[in-house]
Amino acid sequence: MSISTSxxxxxxxxxLERAFTAANKLYAERGFGKPYGFGKRPALIxxxxxxxxxxxxxxxxxxxxxMNTKIIPGVQTLQKMxxxxxxxxxxxxxxxxxxxxxxxxxxxxxxxxPVHCLKYRPENSLWKIDDRIAPIDGERLIIKKCxxxxxxxxxxxxxxxxxxxxxxxxxxxxxxxVRATLYDAKAHGFRPVAIKECIGDRIPAAVQYNLFDIxxxxxxxxxxxxxxxxxxxx
Amino acid sequence: MSISTSxxxxxxxxxLERAFTAANKLYAERGFGKPYGFGKRPALIxxxxxxxxxxxxxxxxxxxxxMNTKIIPGVQTLQKMxxxxxxxxxxxxxxxxxxxxxxxxxxxxxxxxPVHCLKYRPENSLWKIDDRIAPIDGERLIIKKCxxxxxxxxxxxxxxxxxxxxxxxxxxxxxxxVRATLYDAKAHGFRPVAIKECIGDRIPAAVQYNLFDIxxxxxxxxxxxxxxxxxxxx
Amino acid sequence: MSISTSxxxxxxxxxLERAFTAANKLYAERGFGKPYGFGKRPALIxxxxxxxxxxxxxxxxxxxxxMNTKIIPGVQTLQKMxxxxxxxxxxxxxxxxxxxxxxxxxxxxxxxxPVHCLKYRPENSLWKIDDRIAPIDGERLIIKKCxxxxxxxxxxxxxxxxxxxxxxxxxxxxxxxVRATLYDAKAHGFRPVAIKECIGDRIPAAVQYNLFDIxxxxxxxxxxxxxxxxxxxx
Amino acid sequence: MSISTSxxxxxxxxxLERAFTAANKLYAERGFGKPYGFGKRPALIxxxxxxxxxxxxxxxxxxxxxMNTKIIPGVQTLQKMxxxxxxxxxxxxxxxxxxxxxxxxxxxxxxxxPVHCLKYRPENSLWKIDDRIAPIDGERLIIKKCxxxxxxxxxxxxxxxxxxxxxxxxxxxxxxxVRATLYDAKAHGFRPVAIKECIGDRIPAAVQYNLFDIxxxxxxxxxxxxxxxxxxxx
Numbered sequence: 022m023s024i025s026t027s028x029x030x031x032x033x034x035x036x037l038e039r040a041f042t043a044a045n046k047l048y049a050e051r052g053f054g055k056p057y058g059f060g061k062r063p064a065l066i067x068x069x070x071x072x073x074x075x076x077x078x079x080x081x082x083x084x085x086x087x088m089n090t091k092i093i094p095g096v097q098t099l100q101k102m103x104x105x106x107x108x109x110x111x112x113x114x115x116x117x118x119x120x121x122x123x124x125x126x127x128x129x130x131x132x133x134x135p136v137h138c139l140k141y142r143p144e145n146s147l148w149k150i151d152d153r154i155a156p157i158d159g160e161r162l163i164i165k166k167c168x169x170x171x172x173x174x175x176x177x178x179x180x181x182x183x184x185x186x187x188x189x190x191x192x193x194x195x196x197x198x199v200r201a202t203l204y205d206a207k208a209h210g211f212r213p214v215a216i217k218e219c220i221g222d223r224i225p226a227a228v229q230y231n232l233f234d235i236x237x238x239x240x241x242x243x244x245x246x247x248x249x250x251x252x253x254x255x
Numbered sequence: 256m257s258i259s260t261s262x263x264x265x266x267x268x269x270x271l272e273r274a275f276t277a278a279n280k281l282y283a284e285r286g287f288g289k290p291y292g293f294g295k296r297p298a299l300i301x302x303x304x305x306x307x308x309x310x311x312x313x314x315x316x317x318x319x320x321x322m323n324t325k326i327i328p329g330v331q332t333l334q335k336m337x338x339x340x341x342x343x344x345x346x347x348x349x350x351x352x353x354x355x356x357x358x359x360x361x362x363x364x365x366x367x368x369p370v371h372c373l374k375y376r377p378e379n380s381l382w383k384i385d386d387r388i389a390p391i392d393g394e395r396l397i398i399k400k401c402x403x404x405x406x407x408x409x410x411x412x413x414x415x416x417x418x419x420x421x422x423x424x425x426x427x428x429x430x431x432x433v434r435a436t437l438y439d440a441k442a443h444g445f446r447p448v449a450i451k452e453c454i455g456d457r458i459p460a461a462v463q464y465n466l467f468d469i470x471x472x473x474x475x476x477x478x479x480x481x482x483x484x485x486x487x488x489x
Numbered sequence: 490m491s492i493s494t495s496x497x498x499x500x501x502x503x504x505l506e507r508a509f510t511a512a513n514k515l516y517a518e519r520g521f522g523k524p525y526g527f528g529k530r531p532a533l534i535x536x537x538x539x540x541x542x543x544x545x546x547x548x549x550x551x552x553x554x555x556m557n558t559k560i561i562p563g564v565q566t567l568q569k570m571x572x573x574x575x576x577x578x579x580x581x582x583x584x585x586x587x588x589x590x591x592x593x594x595x596x597x598x599x600x601x602x603p604v605h606c607l608k609y610r611p612e613n614s615l616w617k618i619d620d621r622i623a624p625i626d627g628e629r630l631i632i633k634k635c636x637x638x639x640x641x642x643x644x645x646x647x648x649x650x651x652x653x654x655x656x657x658x659x660x661x662x663x664x665x666x667v668r669a670t671l672y673d674a675k676a677h678g679f680r681p682v683a684i685k686e687c688i689g690d691r692i693p694a695a696v697q698y699n700l701f702d703i704x705x706x707x708x709x710x711x712x713x714x715x716x717x718x719x720x721x722x723x
Numbered sequence: 724m725s726i727s728t729s730x731x732x733x734x735x736x737x738x739l740e741r742a743f744t745a746a747n748k749l750y751a752e753r754g755f756g757k758p759y760g761f762g763k764r765p766a767l768i769x770x771x772x773x774x775x776x777x778x779x780x781x782x783x784x785x786x787x788x789x790m791n792t793k794i795i796p797g798v799q800t801l802q803k804m805x806x807x808x809x810x811x812x813x814x815x816x817x818x819x820x821x822x823x824x825x826x827x828x829x830x831x832x833x834x835x836x837p838v839h840c841l842k843y844r845p846e847n848s849l850w851k852i853d854d855r856i857a858p859i860d861g862e863r864l865i866i867k868k869c870x871x872x873x874x875x876x877x878x879x880x881x882x883x884x885x886x887x888x889x890x891x892x893x894x895x896x897x898x899x900x901v902r903a904t905l906y907d908a909k910a911h912g913f914r915p916v917a918i919k920e921c922i923g924d925r926i927p928a929a930v931q932y933n934l935f936d937i938x939x940x941x942x943x944x945x946x947x948x949x950x951x952x953x954x955x956x957x
Contacts, residue, residue: 030274032270032273032274033267033270033271033273033274036266036267036269036270036271037267037270037271037460039266039267040264040266040267040458040460044458047457051314051315051369052314052368052369053314053367053368053369054367055366055367055368056367057365057367080285080286080287081285107593107594108594109594118627118628118629118630119627119628119629121627124627125575125651125652126575126576126577126627126628126651127627127651128629128643128647128650130441130444130647130650130651131291131446131650132289133287133288133289133290133291133471133472133473134286134287134289134472135285135286135287159586159587159589159592159594159595160586160587160594161586161587161596162586165643166643166646166647167438167441167442167643167646168438168441168442168472168473169438169439169442172438172439172442172443172643172646173442173642173643173646173647174641174642174643175596175633175634175635175640175641175642177879177883177911177912178634178635178640178641178910178911178912179596179598179634179641179912180912181879181883181911181912181913182596182598182599182912182913183593183594183595183598183912184593184888186886196468196471196472197468197472197473200434200438201435201438201442204401204402204403204406204434204435204438205403205406207364207401207402208401208402208403208406208407208435208880209406209879209880209883210364210879210880210881210882210883210884210885211883212365223281224274224278226271226274226464227468230460230464231468234430234431234461234465237367237430238367238368238402238430238431239367239402239431341827341828342828343828352861352862352863352864353861353862353863355861358861359809359885359886360809360810360811360861360862360885361861361885362863362877362881362884364881364884364885365884393820393821393823393826393828393829394820394821394828395820395821395830396820399877400877400880400881401877401880406877406880407876407877407880407881408875408876408877409830409867409868409869409874409875409876411645411649411677411678412676412677412678412868412869412874412875413678413830413832413868413875414678415645415649415677415678415679416678416830416832416833417678417827417828417829417832418654418827420652442646443645443646443649444645444646444647444648444649444650444651445649445650498742500738500741500742501735501738501739501741501742503738504734504735504738504739505735505738505739505928507734507735508732508734508735508926508928512926515925519782519783519837520782520836520837521782521835521836521837522835523834523835523836524835525833525835526833548753548754548755549753598909598912599759599760599914600757601755601756601757601758601759601939601940601941602754602755602757602940603753603754603755635906635909635910636906636909636910636940636941637906637907637910640906640907640910640911641910664936664939664940665936665940665941668902668906669903669906669910672869672870672871672874672902672903672906673871673874675832675869675870676869676870676871676874676875676903677874678832680833691749692742692746694739694742694932695936698928698932699936702898702899702929702933705835705898706835706836706870706898706899707835707870707899
């Protein structure tokens with residue numbers, strides 16, 4: 022079920038690397054890609070690090086090597102630091118009350134993806150956050166129904182009410198929910214930071230080209246180590 | 256000032272084409288990429304087809320060949336049809352009341368792009384819609400301050416109030432404002448359609464890989480001809 | 490704990506009745522208070538008809554006579570009709586993940602009301618919808634954290650996605666959550682209808698003066714019987 | 724055209740005063756009405772202090788005595804202080820691109836009030852902010868289309884982006900746009916403050932009963948003098 026070993030992608034990634042080097046030079050000349058810098062009070066937001074995405078065998082399953090060697094460990098490191106410092110952690114996942122495709126009142130809407138597996142029921146583990154990085158008491162679990170963690174949720178209202186100005190975003194996928202969340206974080210007036218090693222997808226190059234677009238126009242792209250230093254400095 | 260002639264991009268586009276063919280097969284196996292289909296009442300939305308993007312010589316200038324041979328002519332064709340049929344046309348652009356980088360109360364916020372040229376003043380033509388596709392009396396001009404045409408504007412409220420269910424989106428850029436607008440159109444409950452030939456960027460491959468992600472997960476990607484047939488059928 | 494028997498209110502209601510008669514005449518002269526009329530596809534929305542409000546003995550408890558003789562029976566009647574016709578029913582309540590007043594990351598924010606009793610835990614019945622009008626399978630339960638059922642929820646997105654244009658609103662309280670929900674229904678492009686007998690409060694006159702303001706400027710105020718006739722006509 | 728001299732209202736105001744004294748006691752027993760307190764960085768927001776509301780002779784004209792002796796002078800005082808201290812001032816008004824009642828694509832939507840006089844055209848002075856308190860260079864003018872200054876505008880995004888946590892709200896009317904704005908300020912995570920003497924209406928008691936509801940559940944109600952002391956303290 023994996024599409025991450027396709028030989029096509031090695032070529033793509035090399036070609037994109039060359040092209041983005043040229044593009045970055047030209048973006049810089051035009052005044053794009055300036056960093057925002059970190060702000061005064063961060064929140065750590067994870068997007069769709071729920072079992073349907075983090076574990077093997079589901080339609081939403083993401084690249085497992087990146088998940089297990091980089092994304093989950095990186096998030097664990099940053100969660101531990103954020104908890105130690107008292108910074109808020111928000112866990113965003115996706116679930117639906119009514120996935121019956123015949124019901125005109127279902128809350129999935131029209132959809133391009135196999136949402137039927139994400140029914141919000143206690144016995145369904147797929148929408149629940151991966152045990153390795155699950156919420157502890159007092160942390161927010163936010164359920165969304167579309168790509169962005171901000172759309173149709175109280176995430177922006179919540180972050181404003183607790184005086185957050187910087188959102189550190191990890192999760193999947195680069196090409197959909199993470200990117201949409203970063204757009205909206207900026208739109209709502211926060212400083213969006215994409216945590217480089219902690220963002221995954223199903224298609225390898227999708228991380229690469231989405232992080233390129235994000236860094237040029239949407240959010241700062243920073244390493245786990247950068248984020249650790251920032252949290253330590255507060 | 257153009258980056259569209261770089262030889263690097265020809266390689267990239269060929270490599271992406273091969274890779275996306277493989278990816279599409281695997282997305283289909285997993286149940287991604289299903290079309291929404293057109294709905295009952297469309298609106299035609301243009302994103303940032305203002306002089307800063309459509310004309311040469313500005314930091315925001317987009318690929319001029321695509322602009323003049325495909326984007327503007329395609330939008331002209333669809334605007335004419337929509338007007339003839341009485342469907343709403345919305346022109347979205349970007350402008351700011353206060354672009355003074357020293358003023359902590361400016362409305363540009365932090366920004367990764369050269370927004371200082373988009374000051375909302377009558378004498379500044381850069382934020383104004385390109386004359387070739389400009390609003391006529393009764394059409395909405397909506398000014399946004401971030402990527403999405405929906406964020407911080409009344410676009411969703413307006414479309415709901417006039418019973419629109421389908422948004423046909425044209426404009427620039429694929430990698431930023433058009434993509435963000437399509438995410439939000441879906442989030443707000445509309446059917447988002449990316450008009451294939453009428454979406455541009457500064458970097459050629461950016462149209463290609465953004466339309467790939469959009470088609471897989473966010474919106475239908477349809478040709479000008481498809482949209483014409485749809486409008487004709489109503 | 491009741492404030493509904495105070496003698497002060499009888500005087501108030503009589504005085505308000507005289508005054509609103511005069512005011513309605515002047516509003517009409519100025520062109521205020523025109524009815525929207527019912528639309529094509531309604532949803533029935535209940536606001537905070539959860540045990541903390543509907544049952545006696547809580548800080549949020551509302552006027553019990555109105556609750557038991559008018560609000561609950563009226564909602565039961567309309568729910569039965571809406572279910573029979575396949576129109577969507579949405580149950581909105583209020584609950585919080587973290588009500589610890591010492592935690593700077595709590596999701597209650599600052600608050601003027603005793604939210605500590607509304608912790609979102611299975612063993613806490615106070616945030617749950619009253620059994621007499623509880624959701625059945627397939628109906629939405631939406632949890633909000635502020636006055637309006639639309640703020641910080643996917644209610645507007647959901648209603649747009651299922652092609653609703655009219656919202657019939659019942660619940661409590663007239664002076665806070667119901668009124669805020671009606672404002673937002675209109676803002677999002679829907680036709681807001683306040684179901685006259687099905688809106689309650691803790692203070693009797695609050696229903697009267699809030700329905701007066703609503704009818705003049707915000708939404709249509711219609712009886713249960715009007716709504717029944719409308720549902721029957723569809 | 725005034726309805727503020729009606730004898731009915733003197734009775735109403737006295738009756739309400741007695742009733743609210745009793746109600747406040749009972750609200751306090753239940754834990755309602757706790758003050759938020761002022762925050763760290765305020766913005767001064769005026770709602771619909773445009774000529775259609777502030778000057779005589781229009782359908783929207785408000786009580787002129789309150790406007791000229793309390794609202795405008797109070798706003799002038801606070802604007803001067805806010806400007807001196809560098810705090811943001813936002814002027815919110817209402818206008819529409821298309822007020823043609825026959826056009827299904829008009830942006831007025833359905834409406835209960837005489838919006839035809841608020842067409843957004845340079846030659847129409849009615850939607851423009853009253854000269855006595857008009858924006859100066861660098862201040863935001865935000866145009867809304869519904870009651871709340873937050874709905875369909877970038878007001879929340881803007882305030883978050885410039886690190887505001889407290890909104891001081893003045894304007895008209897108590898029974899519609901001011902109240903809706905205060906609801907939304909709270910929903911978006913800000914501390915809403917209603918400036919007592921600077922909020923008006925067309926009906927005298929409407930200020931009284933709306934400020935009562937606001938103080939009990941929505942926002943702090945503070946005098947101009949309180950706000951001056953607060954601004955001075957920063």
